[in-house]
Amino acid sequence: MIKIILHSNKLIDSIIYLILFITAVTVLYPVYWIIIGSLNPGDSLFSTKLVPDHLTFEHFRYLFKETDYLTWYKNTLKVAFFNMIISTFLVVSAAYAFSRFRFPGRRYGLMTMLVLQMFPGFMGMIAIYILLLQMGLLDNLWGLILVYAGGSIPFGAWLVKGYFDGFPKGLEEAAKLDGANHIQIFYKIMLPLSTPILVFIAISNFIGPWMDFIFARLILRSDSNKTLAIGLYEMVTGRGNSQFTTFAAGAVLVAIPITILFLISQRYMVDGLKAGANKG
Structure with a gap:
């Protein structure tokens, strides 16, 4: 047996x-x-080998010398970074308000955010296009940043609100007895205890714009405002894979910031989980 x-x-x-x-x-x-x-020599997809005869960095040189890849990279990094900062602040602020305050319309506001998550973002593309056109933000990186930041609030606020709801209200009551106001409680108590969820929200808000193509394609028109997704797409579309190896070189460089971000934030996420485990 x-x-x-x-x-x-x-x-x-x-x-x-x-x-x-x-x-x-x-x-x-x-x-x-x-x-x-x-790293394969040649340009065609069909000439690419899993074990090439020799390796070359010519495609990387071509990206930086013969294309506007650096401009695309800077634009994408700018959009992703500022969206991460703005959207994380908006998400956390909204989540704290819905979690800790009681005000008229709170329930309907929560239900509205929940309903908005059921619809795909591209359903509002025409409305967003017209709104940015009227505001003079069409073909503007800041217009794209505002779209991303606003669109991240419903899902992120619901997620962070649930995390805030798990904190005992005794922490805030003790701080109020010591003379702390709501802003001090928010920055000195809630945020330090929320490191894991803040890191997750920040990383998500960075990766989203970094990889997005649909909204960037809709809003951005000029060559100087193109992002990586648009530039790399136009590099291979309609060319019969004649620049696949160059596209692959660009895709490798696209992954570097995200990889670095994960490596840097991993330690803070673990520390935040340890702190959260010991807070009770």
């Missing part, structure tokens, strides 16, 4: 390891293909 149980456990472990191996290969194969494609 014991042998049967041990054999069964080994079989289950083998199946689990097999599933994990298949999952790892499925995830890493496209990454390897893009990286090795950026």
Whole structure:
């Protein structure tokens, strides 16, 4: 009986390891293909080899010397960074107000944010286009930033509100007895205890604009305001994959800021989880 149980456990472990191996290969194969494609000589997708005869950095040089890749990169970094700052502030402020204050329209406001999450963002593209046109923010990076920041509030506020609701109100009552006002409570008590959710919201608000194509394509028109998604798309569209390796080089560089952001924020996220575990 014991042998049967041990054999069964080994079989289950083998199946689990097999599933994990298949999952790892499925995830890493496209990454390897893009990286090795950026280092392959030639321009065509069909000339790309999984194990090339020799590697070259010519495609990276071409990006920086012959295209406006640096301009696209700066524009995307600007949009993603300022959206991260503005949207995180708006999300956290709205979540704190809905979580800790009682005011007329609070329930309807929460229901409105919940309903808005059920509709895809591109349903309001025409309205957003007309609104930005009337405000003079069409083909403007700040117009794109405002669209992203406003669109992140419903989901983010609901998420952070649920996190704030888990804090005991005794913390705020004790702070009020010490003479603290709502602003001091918000910045000195709520925010330090909310590091994990703040890091998650900030990273999400950075990645969204960094990878988005639809809204950027709608709002931005001039070459000087193009983002990475638009520039790389136009590099390969209608050209029969004749610049695939250059596109792959650009895609590799796109992943660098996100990777660095995750590596930097991981430590703060772990520290925040430890602090949250000990706060009770």
